[in-house]
Amino acid sequence: MCAASVLVVDDSVTMRALIKHALRNDPDIIVVGEASNPFEARDKMKELDPDVVTLDVEMPNMNGIEFLEKIMRLRPTPVIMVSNLTAPGAATTLAALEIGAFDCIAKPSARETMFNELPSLIKEAARAKAGMARRRGGPALPRQAESEPVRGRRGHLPDLIAIGSSTGGVEALMQVLAEFPADCPPTVIVQHLPAAFTGSFAARLDRVSRARVSEAKGGEPLLPGHIYLAPGGGRHMVVKPGARPSVALIEGETVSGHRPSVDVLFGSVAKNFSGSTCGVILTGMGRDGAQGLLEMRRQGAATLGQDEESSLVYGMPRVANEIGAVARQLPLARIAKQIFNGS
CATH class of the missing domain: 3.40.50.180 (Methylesterase CheB, C-terminal domain)
Structure with missing residues (x-):
């Protein structure tokens, strides 16, 4: 697989720099762009078609959860939420996963946390997107009628x-x-x-x-x-x-x-x-x-x-x-x- 392309979306210049620094030494990842708000991110997604997006929650004009809903509806792309609000078990985390986020991590208190976790998550997410583009042909099996309940070989509900x-x-x-x-x-x-x-x-x-x-x-x-x-x-x-x-x-x-x-x-x-x-x-x-x-x-x-x-x-x-x-x-x-x- 080619290097995974990433768009970094965060209103903090410092956090965008930290994320890019965390990813720069991995030869299988390339940061192709960054955005400071969802409107800029929308344009960058159309222009760059990234494999993965990292997305903050707290941003001006539109929060990350609202933007995630738009991404999943209009341009499905693997999204990793990176926010102070997306710690394990947090309500925002569960909301993001329900909408379709690939994963959620909390913004680190130390750089090492992001170094260890984020690159592998991005590569997993990129592999998931790569699967969307692949097709595998083969002889189609006949369809069954849709008027019957699912029945097993012995004529009852499946075991x-x-x-x-x-x-x-x-x-x-x-x-x-x-x-x-x-x-x-x-x-x-x-x-x-x-x-x-x-x-x-x-x-x-x-x-x-x-x-x-x-x-x-x-x-x-x-x-x-x-x-x-x-x-x-x-x-x-x-x-x-x-x-x-x-x-x-x-x-x-x-x-x-x-x-x-x-x-x-x-x-x-x-x-x-x-x-x-x-x-x-x-x-x-x-x-x-x-x-x-x-x-x-x-x-x-x-x-x-x-x-x-x-x-x-x-x-x-x-x-x-x-x-x-x-x-x-x-x-x-x-x-x-x-x-x-x-x-």
């Missing part, structure tokens, strides 16, 4: 549901899981989130869903009425085969630019789970999950994809649809209904 999402997935998952019944099939989810936030996000999902939602620890048996969210930043989540299938967390390189990866989870379901399955791919930047969903479909799984109109970023579901991995493409509001009652 396991697997869901993958990224940018925009926080809100999408909350909407989908709010409609899951208390006795839903065991469900495994990879949502691209920083490690510091998956625990609190799982707790938030648990409050809106009638099923029990928890951050996976590894080793849990796949039980009805339980939803397992992959922890962020470090290990892949897979389905482990056996007389009593379970969730496992494993080491490994990044796949499709991510760890945990939706492709790894879906691929493990296709390979290791002998019951009937349903795979769902929701809004997200890049192509993570497309190949794994195709593997699931080839093994007989029912597969659903979020449609373009309801996706914050129509990247992952678009690629999955293009390669024939998606049997049914639906608005977000119909995903859960299609799984459980076909409406």
